[in-house]
Amino acid sequence: MTSPRQLHLNAFLFGAGHHQAAWRHPDSPLEQLGDIAHWERLARTAERGLFDAVFFADGHSAGDVGDGPRWFLEPLTALSAIARATERIGLVSTVSATFWTPFHAARLLASLDHISRGRAGWNVVTSMFDAEARNHGLPGIPPHAERYARAAEFIDVAHRLWDSWSDDALVGDRHGLHADPEQVTRIDHAGEHFRVDGPLTVPRPPQGRPVLFQAGASGPGRDLAARHAEAVYAVAYDLESALAYRTDLLRRVAAAGRDPEGVAVMPGLVAYVGSTEAEARAKQAEVDALLPEEQSLAQLSAFVQQDCSGWELDAPVPELPPLERFTGPQGRYATILRIVAVERPTVRQLLGRLAAGGGHCTVVGTPEAVADRMELWFRSGAADGFNLMPPRLPESLDDFVDHVVPVLQSRGLFRTRYTASTLRGHLGLPRPGSGRPPGPVRPVRTARSPA
Amino acid sequence: MTSPRQLHLNAFLFGAGHHQAAWRHPDSPLEQLGDIAHWERLARTAERGLFDAVFFADGHSAGDVGDGPRWFLEPLTALSAIARATERIGLVSTVSATFWTPFHAARLLASLDHISRGRAGWNVVTSMFDAEARNHGLPGIPPHAERYARAAEFIDVAHRLWDSWSDDALVGDRHGLHADPEQVTRIDHAGEHFRVDGPLTVPRPPQGRPVLFQAGASGPGRDLAARHAEAVYAVAYDLESALAYRTDLLRRVAAAGRDPEGVAVMPGLVAYVGSTEAEARAKQAEVDALLPEEQSLAQLSAFVQQDCSGWELDAPVPELPPLERFTGPQGRYATILRIVAVERPTVRQLLGRLAAGGGHCTVVGTPEAVADRMELWFRSGAADGFNLMPPRLPESLDDFVDHVVPVLQSRGLFRTRYTASTLRGHLGLPRPGSGRPPGPVRPVRTARSPA
The missing domain is CATH 3.20.20.30 (Luciferase-like domain)
Structure with a gap:
């Protein structure tokens, strides 16, 4: 077995x-x-x-x-x-x-x-x-x-x-x-x-x-x-x-x-793990709240290639152009579109998600x-x-x-x-064999140096 | 004070x-x-x-x-x-x-x-x-x-x-x-x-x-x-x-x-440290005796550029040509001449000395x-x-x-x-100061990369 x-x-x-x-x-x-x-x-x-x-x-x-x-x-x-x-x-x-x-x-x-x-x-x-x-x-x-x-x-x-x-x-x-x-x-x-x-x-x-x-x-x-x-x-x-x-x-x-x-x-x-989902969300919100707002919005502006400095932090993220109309770096923008579509975050929540491995599987609960x-x-x-x-x-x-x-x-x-x-x-990986390289053996012989 | x-x-x-x-x-x-x-x-x-x-x-x-x-x-x-x-x-x-x-x-x-x-x-x-x-x-x-x-x-x-x-x-x-x-x-x-x-x-x-x-x-x-x-x-x-x-x-x-x-x-x-000089010498002799004789004599032959394979191990080192008549690498040969002149070793003792930091200060006692x-x-x-x-x-x-x-x-x-x-x-060395390099300060500013 x-x-x-x-x-x-x-x-x-x-x-x-x-x-x-x-x-x-x-x-x-x-x-x-x-x-x-x-x-x-x-x-x-x-x-x-x-x-x-x-x-x-x-x-x-x-x-x-x-x-x-x-x-x-x-x-x-x-x-x-x-x-x-x-x-x-x-x-x-x-x-x-x-x-x-x-x-x-x-x-x-x-x-x-x-x-x-x-x-x-x-x-x-x-x-x-x-x-x-x-x-x-x-x-x-x-x-x-x-x-x-x-x-x-x-x-x-x-x-x-x-x-x-x-x-x-x-x-x-x-x-x-x-x-x-x-x-x-x-x-x-x-x-x-x-x-x-x-x-x-x-x-x-x-x-x-x-x-x-x-x-x-x-x-x-x-x-x-x-x-x-x-x-x-x-x-x-x-x-x-x-x-x-x-x-x-x-x-x-x-x-x-x-x-x-x-x-x-x-x-x-x-x-983010909590004894209740609310506790987990509170842990996430606690660290998200530590992000410097101005700096994070400036970073976001670069990611979405528009000025976000006036965005309301606790309002939903405004609608973004689809990926095919975006001319900047695609990977990060695609991540942002997915987070917005799936999680419908506020601006502050989006900033928090991007600040913590945004493209990775994220679970709060x-x-x-x-x-x-x-x-x-x-x-x-x-x-x-x-x-x-x-x-x-x-x-x-x-x-x-x-x-x-x-x-x-x-x-x-x-x-x-x-x-x-x-x-x-x-x-569960095998240990590679002793790995004698193929072909003729070339033993090492060099003069011993003084200690 | x-x-x-x-x-x-x-x-x-x-x-x-x-x-x-x-x-x-x-x-x-x-x-x-x-x-x-x-x-x-x-x-x-x-x-x-x-x-x-x-x-x-x-x-x-x-x-x-x-x-x-x-x-x-x-x-x-x-x-x-x-x-x-x-x-x-x-x-x-x-x-x-x-x-x-x-x-x-x-x-x-x-x-x-x-x-x-x-x-x-x-x-x-x-x-x-x-x-x-x-x-x-x-x-x-x-x-x-x-x-x-x-x-x-x-x-x-x-x-x-x-x-x-x-x-x-x-x-x-x-x-x-x-x-x-x-x-x-x-x-x-x-x-x-x-x-x-x-x-x-x-x-x-x-x-x-x-x-x-x-x-x-x-x-x-x-x-x-x-x-x-x-x-x-x-x-x-x-x-x-x-x-x-x-x-x-x-x-x-x-x-x-x-x-x-x-x-x-x-x-x-x-x-080599012993409670008596004899004990110290015995410790030295014990490890010297572990040297493979043939190999050590071959190494010595290379150092002194003559065939030592027939040298009697427990006899004094035969007379060697002075440094100015020696045509091989000088440093090691000079060390050998000094050891022979000062310590008058047997061949076996010389091999032992050369095998343990020969050119360094050596004390047995x-x-x-x-x-x-x-x-x-x-x-x-x-x-x-x-x-x-x-x-x-x-x-x-x-x-x-x-x-x-x-x-x-x-x-x-x-x-x-x-x-x-x-x-x-x-x-007792001083700690170098904070070492700000002379000249204008060039602060580092680069974009933060994703984690």
């Missing part, structure tokens, strides 16, 4: 929470964002909730620093510390294939996998801002196609570096060899973007390879995910779009010759209502799990762990204890 | 110890080298001994993996974990200016400084092996002068990135600004090797800037140290060379317009004898402290902490408790 399929859950930890105004709340952890103990506490909360992993985004430019906290600790170093404050939960770091190089990235991720005893994950991104590129010597962000081509080669090199030490390479014979040179092989990669001889300096990671996450939205992004990703962070506003996304992605996975069972699709989920939505998406084939985006930290994460997780568990939808000790294990 | 000057001590943790055969010892921690708990234990031992810092080397090629452990965990990730297992001791990571880029390096070091609450140090190196360069897309290691020019610019960029957030930048006004954009400034660096706009994504580190270590041996290396280093890891075989080195270095520091008091010169120190040597160097102006290189881990570190430290303390040469909580504090 095989165990029934269950949800996978990541806790996406970001700033003071995913709501742009979360940091303005009197109880926000604003003074603790550089304190690793704060992040350890959040990770332990997620571990108490038996989450598969904590998930860290990353960026390479400071952005508008007045407007709220964004980046602080670098995620690979932070997760190395968090690894020692937790025991089972996975640790997913975003690492940009555009700004890192594969030897560095593979090395730090392998090290994190050893430090955490097999709990490392890599969310590969290609980054998007000129300001980030200009911190790394580039005149601007490279074109989309170039970034994705580089990322594909980057992933290939990283995989080969992790495979450059076989599982049995460490012999540990005190009277003979420390490692078997025939099981530690060069990769001799010479591609369009990278030249890397290998092998890695780090013996094979406990998971073989850290788990590869990706958030493929565009066509090339989905194809990259289809070829390589083991879990996908998706953006889906409603069941229909989530189902369409997952169906398309798994079709591409199959077309790439991989088993669709080996890829967990995890849409973002913004949840009781634990049962949140679980209902998750169950519906899960049973409909729209999601294998969710990347929880708590609007306010730590409160929204506490609420979810304390109240939603027990409901999911009572429905048999979520684990009641960890049955594995690695992130691969939590996700 | 100012407190008397005292020694500074780093624990240089490397593999199974600095003796090449340490891993072959039955008690070696060979199976634990990928286990972060092992390194945490060593760091806690050094902290129990009130050391200023633990010191990690780094390299970017696997080397001859059969011949012993060399690299395993990457140091910045390892030290981020170790930061949470310790409270006071400094955490010095080697980071290569040849293979890293300044934005990545400054970011991870700043993050480590936050995670450790002000205990990060950066040992800047320029690396030296073609095999390392070929893991980073280079055809071979760049010429010495080019590496040093790059390193100088690299340090400058890192400093400016750490200074890009002033100490008072984080306003944390929940009703106003998170950070003051006028105190978070671009650096707009455009140099020969790097273009970096800045600011950093990480607010100013607790120490202002992590402490800069360097190991300048060559002329350009000493000049780089003189301009930038706050502590120097030196190689000195005897008092005379240590004194000459420190005198020359501090002269260069003064010539660079800096205060020589602000630079701690810390030669490497290899110590009682705790008092080790302390005597350290005190002599310290009082003679040859050293401000030492970078302890334990030949066998954990034993040699335990011996030093348990037996030598108390002797140093009883002589007033070493602290009896930590009086500071940062690495700068331990080293």
Whole structure:
């Protein structure tokens, strides 16, 4: 008898929470964002909730620093510390294939996998801002196609570096060899973007390879995910779009010759949880009310390309032109049209929704209502799990762990204890084999340097 | 009344110890080298001994993996974990200016400084092996002068990135600004090797800037140290060379317009400690005996450029040609000549000395004898402290902490408790000011990206 399929859950930890105004709340952890103990506490909360992993985004430019906290600790170093404050939960770091190089990235991720005893994950991104590129010597962000081509080669090199030490390479014979040179092989990669001889300096990671996450939205992004990703962070506003996304992605996975069972699709989920719906709505309204009105309306004006400064905050959103008549960036505008059509929000409510993962699945309600939505998406084939985006930290994460997780568990939808000790294990992913690269073995022989 | 000057001590943790055969010892921690708990234990031992810092080397090629452990965990990730297992001791990571880029390096070091609450140090190196360069897309290691020019610019960029957030930048006004954009400034660096706009994504580190270590041996290396280093890891075989080195270095520091008091010169120190000299010698002989004879003699043949395979291991070293008649690499050969002249070793003893930091100050004896040597160097102006290189881990570190430290303390040469909580504090170094760069302020204003 095989165990029934269950949800996978990541806790996406970001700033003071995913709501742009979360940091303005009197109880926000604003003074603790550089304190690793704060992040350890959040990770332990997620571990108490038996989450598969904590998930860290990353960026390479400071952005508008007045407007709220964004980046602080670098995620690979932070997760190395968090690894020692937790025991089972996975640790997913975003690492940009555009700004890192594969030897560095593979090395730090392998090290994190050893430090955490097999709990490392890599969310590969290609980054998007000129300001980030200009911190790394580039005149601007490279074109989309170039970034994705580089990322594909980057992933290939990283995989080969992790495979450059076989599982049995460490012999540990005190009277003979420390490692078997025939099981530690060069990769001799010479591609369009990278030249890397290998092998890695780090013996094979406990998971073989850290788990590869990706958030493929565009066509090339989905194809990259289809070829390589083991879990996908998706953006889906409603069941229909989530189902369409997952169906398309798994079709591409199959077309790439991989088993669709080996890829967990995890849409973002913004949840405001209360013991009643009214209490949940009050929590949402409380943080929405912290948004600076003038600034939010100015941002909205840019999104809808008309002057919103005179809009009445507590009146319904005025009628907007249809998407086909809109000449600005489509994605965000489409989200706004959908929110307006489905939720009929006031202007203030729209600003709040946009300020907290507007394009993502958002649920405001009781634990049962949140679980209902998750169950519906899960049973409909729209999601294998969710990347929880708590609007306010730590409160929204506490609420979810304390109240939603027990409901999911009572429905048999979520684990009641960890049955594995690695992130691969939590996700039900196979461990890649010892990965001796095909072709003749090229043992490493170089002169030993002085210590 | 100012407190008397005292020694500074780093624990240089490397593999199974600095003796090449340490891993072959039955008690070696060979199976634990990928286990972060092992390194945490060593760091806690050094902290129990009130050391200023633990010191990690780094390299970017696997080397001859059969011949012993060399690299395993990457140091910045390892030290981020170790930061949470310790409270006071400094955490010095080697980071290569040849293979890293300044934005990545400054970011991870700043993050480590936050995670450790002000205990990060950066040992800047320029690396030296073609095999390392070929893991980073280079055809071979760049010429010495080019590496040093790059390193100088690299340090400058890192400093400016750490200074890009002033100490008072984080306003944390929940009703106003998170950070003051006028105190978070671009650096707009455009140099020969790097273009970096800045600011950093990480607010100013607790120490202002992590402490800069360097190991300048060559002329350009000493000049780089003189301009930038706050502590120097030196190689000195005897008092005379240590004194000459420190005198020359501090002269260069003064010539660079800096205060020589602000630079701690810390030669490497290899110590075998026993309750009697005989016991210490037995410890040395025990690990020397683990060297594979044939392989060691082959290595020696390369060093002295003659066939040593027939040399009698327990006989005195045969006479060697003087340095001026030697046509191979000079440094190592000079060390061999000095060891032979001063210590009159057997061939086996010479192999052992070369296998454990041969060019470094080596003491084999009682705790008092080790302390005597350290005190002599310290009082003679040859050293401000030492970078302890334990030949066998954990034993040699335990011996030093348990037996030598108390002797140093009883002589007033070493602290009896930590009086500071940062690495700068331990080293008596000033904290760099808030470092607002000169010239007009260029506040950062970029569009906020979606979360």
